[in-house]
Amino acid sequence: MLIKNIEQRIKINKIISISTIAFAVFIVIAGFFFAYRMIEDSRRSIYILDNGVPVLAKQTDVLLNRPVEYKAQIELFHRLFFTLAPDDTYIKDNIQKSLYLIDDSGKKEYTNLKEKGFYNQIIASSSMVSIHTDSIALNMEQKKFSFFGKQMITRKSSVITRKLITEGFFEDIIRSPNNPHGVILKNWRIINNEELSNQNKNSY
Structure with missing residues (x-):
């Protein structure tokens, strides 16, 4: 009975460990993804001077307006x-x-x-x-x-x-x-x- 309890705990610990590692990997990948999206978004942002005042505009908007x-x-x-x-x-x-x-x-x-x-x-x-x-x-x-x-x-x-x-x-x-x-x-x-x-x- 004791041995079975130990085996069950080991299995539970393995599941928890694997789940924790998988969740950590997911968080890291998600972090890289959102960071990449932010960098790409910043690259598409440009400033246009309107009577000497810089106005933020998206590159896609500018291209559509060309x-x-x-x-x-x-x-x-x-x-x-x-x-x-x-x-x-x-x-x-x-x-x-x-x-x-x-x-x-x-x-x-x-x-x-x-x-x-x-x-x-x-x-x-x-x-x-x-x-x-x-x-x-x-x-x-x-x-x-x-x-x-x-x-x-x-x-x-x-x-x-x-x-x-x-x-x-x-x-x-x-x-x-x-x-x-x-x-x-x-x-x-x-x-x-x-x-x-x-x-x-x-x-x-």
Whole structure:
């Protein structure tokens, strides 16, 4: 009887020991798992400056929002590049801001328009130039965009409306104060800038 009791106790002790070891191993594995999850979660956390204030954001949220930022960058570039007033300083400031968002293809187009006397004509005729965005198409695989809009040139006596279709490519870069979206436009070119209408202001 005594021997049986001893054997039962030994079995119970073995079961308790094995259970304790298994539980300890489980705790260790669970600890490693949660630590790994925390590290991965911290890696996905980035800070975005909002008016100089760092705001915590998840990398997955930023990646999901990237197409919106691409379109915003494309629209911002076109608005800066094509919004002009009969003021040489205003034109240069807008062009300078736009060139932070694009590679040398933007500078080449600016030089081309300048050599043709486009900016001198704007100043001489006291014209205002603005654009309206119709749509922006993105090809995420090729990282290519197409911009569709209209360009309005408002003169003293008339309003000229021109079609504006451009295309190019986009690439991710480091965010900066001059390029808050962290996107650079590349190999940009104007595809179509034909005149759609030339209306006399008296006809309005």
